[in-house]
Every structure is written in structure tokens, then in C-alpha cells.
Amino acid sequence: MALVKVYSGSEIEVTPVKAVLEEAGINPVVKNNVQSATLAGFGTFGQAIELYVEAYEADKAKTLITNYTK
Template sequence: MALKKIFSGSEIIAAGLQQKLEEIDIFPVVKNNLQAARVAGFGNIGQAVELFIEERDLPKAEKVIENFKMNL
């Protein structure tokens, strides 16, 4: 399973994109760096959440990702 990063940014925006992808049966892997840093006792600045999808789902997801980013 090869993963492709499709988003880095805030947790709130990532959740919105995740929801849009799940509506078309694509379930992204969420890497929450902010949560991981907090549990470890460290702070974190910058791109806190990353979304990844399988490369085979990329063609199906591209239009949803593009439309989502255009409406931010």
C-alpha cells in the first residue's frame, strides 16, 4: 500500500477534507503531529495534521481535493 500525502495544515481543515473524501468512499490516513507532540510532552508549530491516501485512489480523489481547496 503506497500512500500519497494530499494535505498538510490545520486540524479543522483536514477534518473537512477527510469528510469530503469519505463521502466518495476514500478513507484517508490521518497523521496528527500536534496530538503526538502533546502526548510526548512537546509543543508543535506549523503543519499539524497530514492526510494521506492510497496512490490508487488519487485519480478518484483529485477533483474532490481541488474543489475543497478552491472553496477555502
């Protein structure tokens, strides 16, 4: 299971992108650095939530994201 990062941003930015991928049958993995940092007692800066997909779905996911964010 090789995962590829396809998007990162704030929770507000990531949520609809995740929905677009799910509607297309792609199940992204969410890495929430904000939550991890808060639990560890650290602050966060910038874009802390990342979406990963299986390597074989990365090109399709990137195309969907590009079309959505235009």
C-alpha cells in the same frame, strides 16, 4: 499499501476535507502530529495534521480537494 500525502493543515481545515474524501468512498489515513508531539512533551508549529490515501486513489483525492478548497 503505498500511501501518498494529499493534504495537510490544522484540525479545523483537515476535518471537512476528510469528510469530502470519505463521501467519495476514499478512506484517508490521518497522521496527527499535534497529538504525537503533545504526548511526547513537545510543542508543534504550523500545519501538523496530514491526510494520506492509497496511491491508486491519490489523483482522485487531489482533484476532490482542489475542487473543495477553491
